[in-house]
């Protein structure tokens with residue numbers, strides 16, 4: 001495979017999808033782990049410090065650029081694949097094979113991806129844009145005992161977002177569920193796209209994918225719920 | 234049993250087709266699906282109507298010609314089965330059966346249920362072979378092959394090129410077919426010399442023919458009459474990556 005084939009051949013495009021997909025999966029795990037600091041229930045100290053750390057080292061900022069390139073590649077390539085694949089059958093069937101051959105969510109990756117994309121736009125404007133660009137809602141810096149550093153109070157931003165805001169909570173839960181189905185199929189599929197063909201490993205990766213998805217997605221869903229129901233404050 | 238058939242009728246690839254409804258009577262449960270079509274065609278000829286054109290050859294499940302998309306499933310309701318090996322005991326009196334041709338732009342309809350599957354031949358011509366001098370076959374024991382590999386290569390070689398995988402795939406992808414051949418030859422020493430060019434050339438041809446990419450949904454594997462596994466597709470991906478990025 002030449003570099004050009006990586007982007008134009010049907011197999012090469014899937015290699016790009018698989019690589020970017022797995023990178024996103026890895027990112028998501030780190031993201032969930034850091035966010036779980038909100039449950040320390042320490043007025044956001046652990047969470048704000050973790051968020052501060054992620055924004056202040058060269059390595060994490062470089063990884064962040066990589067993440068943006070990865071997700072853009074994933075989105076563009078994903079939609080291109082979905083569009084070209086669909087165009088390969090101009091006249092459809094009268095009776096559909098439907099779920100007799102495959103899972104509905106494996107056939108709906110672009111639809112689920114679109115829901116994720118909408119959610120992502122909302123999510124970035126909720127937290128990423130205020131944190132990095134506008135600083136809206138972050139005007140008052142937070143200081144912790146024995147520390148002269150002024151932290152962005154991302155914790156407060158998060159609490160304010162979900163406290164008494166059932167709509168925001170619902171949007172986040174729907175986004176997370178779409179992501180869960182995307183990963184139920186995507187996790188193992190990515191490894192297949194990258195050439196893992198041993199049935200033993202494929203089975204292992206399928207189970208690992210379900211486990212990973214359930215744990216990570218439940219963690220994410222519990223965050224807005226914890227705030228909404230006042231389990232953390 | 235008496236049945237109602239809704240069958241796709243299309244004069245040629247230049248015209249548009251539509252469904253026609255037919256009644257067939259006194260069908261024995263021991264007939265094959267194609268024999269039921271033979272009965273219907275006899276009836277149509279006697280009535281001076283145009284018989285239904287459909288592909289078939291061996292009628293014993295090995296040639297892969299009998300492409301029919303029956304009630305939403307390639308080769309009908311039985312798993313790991315071809316249309317010619319589908320028997321009427323799968324149906325009961327009064328059933329309505331919808332029969333469509335394979336649908337994929339790479340497989341244009343020639344007439345009624347017959348599609349042009351030459352795109353598959355061109356994929357094979359692009360690399361699905363080994364180049365050896367003809368002459369006396371050498372002693373088989375000169376090329377020892379591990380039993381597990383031989384079995385796996387044999388399982389992949391079982392593909393009959395029927396095209397059901399393409400018909401079932403939401404992307405009209407030919408990856409199961411192409412990967413079966415790539416896998417078979419990559420497992421055997423005879424396939425080694427052309428290993429890299431084979432996979433690259435076959436994928437280039439597959440894309441050129443207008444088949445889609447693979448989403449790993451598994452619909453192909455579910456309908457394949459020969460039980461070709463989608464693990465073959467993952468192996469093809471590995472062969473493709475190996476053939477260029479890794480030396």
Ligand code: HEM
Nearest residue numbers: 017018021024025078109110113117186187189190193448
């Ligand atoms: C932001 C919007 C997104 C869109 C539009 C999108 C779109 C897609 C599409 C269309 C596919 C299927 C490609 C195909 O095989 O035909 C796909 C696969 C995949 N996606 Fe996404 N996706 C998005 C976000 C994500 C996120 C956030 C993750 C992970 C956290 C992810 C992980 C994956 C994985 C692992 C695969 C499987 C790749 C493969 O089969 O090789 N996606 N995506």
Ligand code: SF4
Nearest residue numbers: 392393395396398457
């Ligand atoms: S892989 Fe199976 S379904 Fe596809 S052409 Fe071969 S035998 Fe037919």
Ligand code: FES
Nearest residue numbers: 292296297299317
């Ligand atoms: S007619 Fe040969 S496989 Fe059915």
